[in-house]
Amino acid sequence: MRKLKNILVTGGAGFIGCNFIHYLFGLSNSGTDLFEDAGFDGRVINVDCLTYAGNLESLKDVEEKFGVSSCGENARYFFEKVDICDRAQIERIFKQYDIDTVIHFAAESHVDRSILGPEAFMKTNVMGTFTLLDVARNYWGISLDNQRDDVLFHHISTDEVYGSLGETGYFLETTSYDPRSPYSSSKASSDHIVMAYYHTYGLPITLSNCTNNYGPFQFPEKLLPLMISNIKDGKNLPVYGKGDNIRDWIYVEDHNRGVWQIVKNSPAGEKWNLGGENEWQNIRLLNEVIDLASKELGKDAEEVRKTITYVKDRPGHDKRYAIDCTKAKTRLGWERKMTFEQGLLATIRWYLSHGEWIANIQSGAYKDWISKNYTEQGR
Ligand code: NAD
Ligand code: DAU
Numbered sequence: 001m002r003k004l005k006n007i008l009v010t011g012g013a014g015f016i017g018c019n020f021i022h023y024l025f026g027l028s029n030s031g032t033d034l035f036e037d038a039g040f041d042g043r044v045i046n047v048d049c050l051t052y053a054g055n056l057e058s059l060k061d062v063e064e065k066f067g068v069s070s071c072g073e074n075a076r077y078f079f080e081k082v083d084i085c086d087r088a089q090i091e092r093i094f095k096q097y098d099i100d101t102v103i104h105f106a107a108e109s110h111v112d113r114s115i116l117g118p119e120a121f122m123k124t125n126v127m128g129t130f131t132l133l134d135v136a137r138n139y140w141g142i143s144l145d146n147q148r149d150d151v152l153f154h155h156i157s158t159d160e161v162y163g164s165l166g167e168t169g170y171f172l173e174t175t176s177y178d179p180r181s182p183y184s185s186s187k188a189s190s191d192h193i194v195m196a197y198y199h200t201y202g203l204p205i206t207l208s209n210c211t212n213n214y215g216p217f218q219f220p221e222k223l224l225p226l227m228i229s230n231i232k233d234g235k236n237l238p239v240y241g242k243g244d245n246i247r248d249w250i251y252v253e254d255h256n257r258g259v260w261q262i263v264k265n266s267p268a269g270e271k272w273n274l275g276g277e278n279e280w281q282n283i284r285l286l287n288e289v290i291d292l293a294s295k296e297l298g299k300d301a302e303e304v305r306k307t308i309t310y311v312k313d314r315p316g317h318d319k320r321y322a323i324d325c326t327k328a329k330t331r332l333g334w335e336r337k338m339t340f341e342q343g344l345l346a347t348i349r350w351y352l353s354h355g356e357w358i359a360n361i362q363s364g365a366y367k368d369w370i371s372k373n374y375t376e377q378g379r
Contacts, residue, residue, distance in 0.1 A: 154205070
């Protein structure tokens with residue numbers, strides 16, 4: 001039986017990680033009542049070194065309700081500003097909080113940045129994952145002769161490890177890896193290392209590969225938040241190449257509920273595909289966003305459409321991603337709750353009503369917010 005009492009969440013100050021922490025503590029950001037309580041009563045230790053993508057402002061409600069600053073000894077949420085490559089600090093954290101579960105989101109996650117500067121991707125995504133796995137194995141005292149079923153290491157990965165599809169076909173859990181960018185190759189490497197720790201040492205691991213997430217708190221360098229804020233600000237809308245690349249979009253809380261179901265119920269050593277079954281060509285999706293956002297803002301959609309600007313394509317731009325998630329649906333009973341129609345509108349409304357959150361990122365003030373509001377806990 002898994003303990004699920006002291007959960008180390010890495011990268012909890014990023015987009016998916018902060019939504020996951022909200023979900024665990026029953027704080028949905030979907031603006032709907034679709035997402036039931038996770039039924040979690042343990043502690044979350046959020047380990048994040050706060051790269052440009054880490055923003056503690058996204059977790060201020062969690063800190064206020066469950067953190068040390070407000071709850072003292074009864075705190076259930078802890079933040080540790082630590083790099084996952086720092087072995088000594090990771091060892092300290094395992095010991096200090098008696099970690100029994102790792103849910104590993106931390107990564108360098110943006111493909112364009114990986115093309116400009118791949119080194120950080122290799123360090124964090126490959127060496128950082130290795131460091132966490134190795135510390136977990138040692139702290140939990142695991143070997144092939146000493147197996148445990150009360151602890152778990154869950155690794156969050158991406159559909160991009162499978163490569164690029166043509167017009168037809170889907171990625172299955174058994175599809176061979178064929179990553180094509182520095183980002184996806186670093187994630188593929190980390191997936192292989194996770195599996196190696198299962199086969200070689202018997203470390204209880206699970207792994208999930210998900211499609212493009214959308215929802216609140218995403219850094220505005222990614223397609224949807226970038227386009228929504230540019231529409232609001234009347235800026236150009238840069239479309240790479242012909243805009244005919246295809247992505248499969250899933251609402252972030254549906255992804256996170258799938259992760260939690262895996263962590264609770266999956267046998268060790270299993271790999272799961274999670275996806276939206278919701279494919280959109282980039283240009284079609286952008287036109288949909290223009291229609292919805294213009295209506296919300298009282299702008300003329302046809303005028304906004306004139307700001308679409310076709311720019312130089314991303315080198316090695318993967319054509320199409322699409323996931324077959326039959327395994328998770330049939331064997332875990334996982335199902336998505338958010339329709340794309342609902343989710344896209346809710347997301348657009350969230351960004352339009354959180355102008356300050358975006359402005360703080362654009363101006364860099366979110367880093368000041370962190371130093372002003374965050375004091376390191378007991379170290
Ligand atoms: P993100 O870039 O928004 O957040 C990453 C977080 O990790 C940030 O808070 C950052 O500060 C932290 N981090 C980076 N390097 C670190 C290090 N060395 N030590 C400690 N913390 C570090 O990323 P995201 O979009 O939330 O993605 C989370 C995970 O999900 C990643 O593993 C990514 O590969 C995977 N994923 C993302 C998507 C998507 O659509 N965004 C889809 C599938 C899988
Ligand atoms: O598929 C899962 C992956 O989805 C995750 O593993 C990555 O961490 C996440 O960043 C995302 O990768 P993408 O490259 O698909 O996401 P991005 O938002 O950068 O781009 C989505 C599509 O839109 C892609 O085809 C490139 C295109 N694009 C992107 C931007 C930022 C544009 O046309 N213009 C843009 O300005």
